[in-house]
Amino acid sequence: MKLEQFYDEHVDKVYKFFYIKCLDRSTAEDLTSETFTLFIEQLEHQPITDNKKYLYGIMRNTWLQFLRKKYQQALVDIENIEDFAGVVEHEIADFDEAKDVGNRLLPYIERLPEKQRLVITKRLLEEKSVGDIATELGKDKNYVKTTYKRGLASLRAILTVPYMEGSL
Amino acid sequence: MNKIPRDVRKKLDSSYASIDPTFKANLKNQLFKENSMAKKQSSLKSLATYLRSTPALAVFAAIVLVGTTSALVATDRANVANREKVEVPAQLDNVLSLDDIRAIATKDAGDASVTGIELEKEDSGLVYKVKFSDGSVRLYDAKTGEAINPANGDELPANGLQGAISLSEARQIAQNQRPGATITKIELENEHGVVVYSVRFSDGGRVDVNAQTGDVVRVRGASNSGSSSSDDDSDDDRSGSNSGSGSDDSDDDRSGSNSGSGSHGGDDDSEDDDNSGSGKDN
Numbered sequence: 325m326k327l328e329q330f331y332d333e334h335v336d337k338v339y340k341f342f343y344i345k346c347l348d349r350s351t352a353e354d355l356t357s358e359t360f361t362l363f364i365e366q367l368e369h370q371p372i373t374d375n376k377k378y379l380y381g382i383m384r385n386t387w388l389q390f391l392r393k394k395y396q397q398a399l400v401d402i403e404n405i406e407d408f409a410g411v412v413e414h415e416i417a418d419f420d421e422a423k424d425v426g427n428r429l430l431p432y433i434e435r436l437p438e439k440q441r442l443v444i445t446k447r448l449l450e451e452k453s454v455g456d457i458a459t460e461l462g463k464d465k466n467y468v469k470t471t472y473k474r475g476l477a478s479l480r481a482i483l484t485v486p487y488m489e490g491s492l
Numbered sequence: 493m494n495k496i497p498r499d500v501r502k503k504l505d506s507s508y509a510s511i512d513p514t515f516k517a518n519l520k521n522q523l524f525k526e527n528s529m530a531k532k533q534s535s536l537k538s539l540a541t542y543l544r545s546t547p548a549l550a551v552f553a554a555i556v557l558v559g560t561t562s563a564l565v566a567t568d569r570a571n572v573a574n575r576e577k578v579e580v581p582a583q584l585d586n587v588l589s590l591d592d593i594r595a596i597a598t599k600d601a602g603d604a605s606v607t608g609i610e611l612e613k614e615d616s617g618l619v620y621k622v623k624f625s626d627g628s629v630r631l632y633d634a635k636t637g638e639a640i641n642p643a644n645g646d647e648l649p650a651n652g653l654q655g656a657i658s659l660s661e662a663r664q665i666a667q668n669q670r671p672g673a674t675i676t677k678i679e680l681e682n683e684h685g686v687v688v689y690s691v692r693f694s695d696g697g698r699v700d701v702n703a704q705t706g707d708v709v710r711v712r713g714a715s716n717s718g719s720s721s722s723d724d725d726s727d728d729d730r731s732g733s734n735s736g737s738g739s740d741d742s743d744d745d746r747s748g749s750n751s752g753s754g755s756h757g758g759d760d761d762s763e764d765d766d767n768s769g770s771g772k773d774n
Contacts, residue, residue, distance in 0.1 A: 327524070328520065328524055331520055331523065331524075332520075335511065335516055335519070335520075336510070336511050336516075339510075339511040339516075340509055340510065340511070343508070343509045344509060347503045347504070349508065349512070350668075353511075353512070353515050356511070356519070357519055357522075360519065360523055361523065364523050364524075419509065420506070425496055425500075425501045425504045425505060426496065428504040429496065429500070429504060447495060448495050448496050451494065451495050476497065476500075479500065480499070480500065483500060483503050
């Protein structure tokens with residue numbers, strides 16, 4: 325029963341971390357499942373003194389493998405992190421503390437090309453009308469509408485494949 | 493943040509970042525049930541090794557060991573057999589389509605109309621159970637369409653059976669919501685004006701899939717526990733167009749369309765085709 329309790333204590337965080345990183349429920353569930361399956365298997369073969377540390381080590385490697393497979397990048401930075409549990413806590417805290425969706429959207433909006441970023445920020449976060457934005461930018465409404473549509477398409481693309489090189 | 497499109501908002505909403513309780517429970521069962529089986533077999537192996545070094549008991553112990561192992565294997569086989577007995581299989585290529593069965597049943601119906609079609613596994617094999625508006629029910633062999641017994645149950649609309657997704661797709665979508673659970677019945681029915689595939693599980697669980705869009709409109713866990721679709725943390729990842737993963741936002745998916753992010757003041761708000769995202773981006 326101890327292991328089951330351990331599972332209950334940690335599964336939410338493991339899932340949440342994966343979800344925050346990939347923004348895809350199915351992927352997060354797969355990675356969570358993979359992490360715990362490997363953890364349980366390893367327990368059978370060797371004594372483990374610190375379950376939490378071991379679990380987070382597996383989690384780190386699972387995430388690393390996923391990144392390599394999906395993004396085809398070697399990410400040495402992650403391998404060097406010793407306190408991956410700390411990283412996980414930090415990521416989850418950042419996500420939870422940004423209480424509304426707009427704040428959570430900021431890091432992704434910042435990755436847009438400048439013109440799109442400007443219009444998207446004013447439209448989605450500042451909730452300004454197309455007319456107001458056009459006046460502010462000294463452009464016509466068609467420009468704002470077109471740039472907005474393109475910005476949204478770019479934003480959706482980013483959110484579908486949210487990982488950015490250089491991050492964790 | 494009313495102007496943020498729903499599909500975008502969903503991804504970053506706290507509820508979607510929280511683990512699905514059904515997934516959590518299923519994974520736990522899977523991990524610890526399998527682990528328990530593995531331990532039992534490992535214990536038996538250790539016992540056998542010990543007894544080999546004690547010849548006097550070896551014969552007696554061997555009989556016990558074989559008996560216990562056989563019981564475990566038999567239990568496992570029985571579980572597999574039970575599942576095979578009731579489970580609607582994943583491979584449905586060799587069964588007639590819903591349209592075919594509807595056409596056959598309609599000829600038998602007379603003035604009555606078809607109100608529901610269920611696919612079930614019986615002892616004799618896969619059968620379609622067709623319900624009519626006059627309350628009668630008729631069974632048909634799912635492969636041949638032959639009536640199995642004469643007919644002795646919200647009516648489907650005239651084009652209600654021309655679903656955009658197939659039975660196999662609906663089955664997969666539902667299975668993805670409840671991995672590992674055994675599907676015992678798939679029913680096409682009208683649920684409050686929405687044509688859905690209602691997929692039932694051996695543990696009492698149920699998943700309703702919109703027959704037109706493939707979106708999940710309801711997930712109910714074992715023993716009638718779990719939330720209904722209105723509170724479901726299902727995001728669009730598990731919608732039909734994505735071949736089932738994740739869960740769906742019931743607000744959008746029940747209607748099969750995005751109705752927009754609410755009213756906006758100011759000019760040009762009608763240009764909010766940002767809501768064209770149907771939540772199926774993934």
